[in-house]
Amino acid sequence: SSKGVFCMFGMEGSPTCLEWALPRSDGCARYKLPVLPEDHAYIEASIYLAGVLIQEMLWQRSASELILCGPAKISEAVQQMFSPKGMYDFEIHQMPHVCGTPNEPFKVTVVKNPSELPAAKDVPQECGKKANGSRLAFDLGKSDIKTVAVKDGEVLYSKETEWDV
Helix, strand or coil: CHHHHHHHCCCCCCCEEEEEEEEECCEEEEEEEEECCCCCCCHHHHHHHHHHHHHHHHHHHCCCEEEEECCHHHHHHHHHHCCCCCCCHHHHHHHHHHCCCCCCCCEEEECCCHHHCCCCECCCCCCCCCCCCEEEEEEECCCEEEEEEEECCEEEEEEEEECCC
């Protein structure tokens, strides 16, 4: 738990947090991450973790922008990571294409108060209803591997091979 991590660093009480919003056309992803204080020797760990979590959320849910709220040093560092030539340059250049707005740059802003962040909103997404075309599927398990080939919804090949590792 994050409480255990903060105890490990000798910090008691309520931790400082970095919050962010990832708005998109049909919703908004939100997250609140406990972070180390700005003057902590291992502050870079909080900055790195925030970047990785935001990157994962971008690819899970997509977003047209990133809005940050938290300690200035951390917010500014994360903002730099998600800027052109930053650590996540690839993501900020791909997200406009993913979101269907290739001519609009990915924006990163910092706000002072969490109340300025848009509310979380998820909309169920329907996918995988059509099985046209050709598909290969592999399931590599601890005790077996399953392989399936499908063309236009018809199973052409299916095999399960057990193994003892």
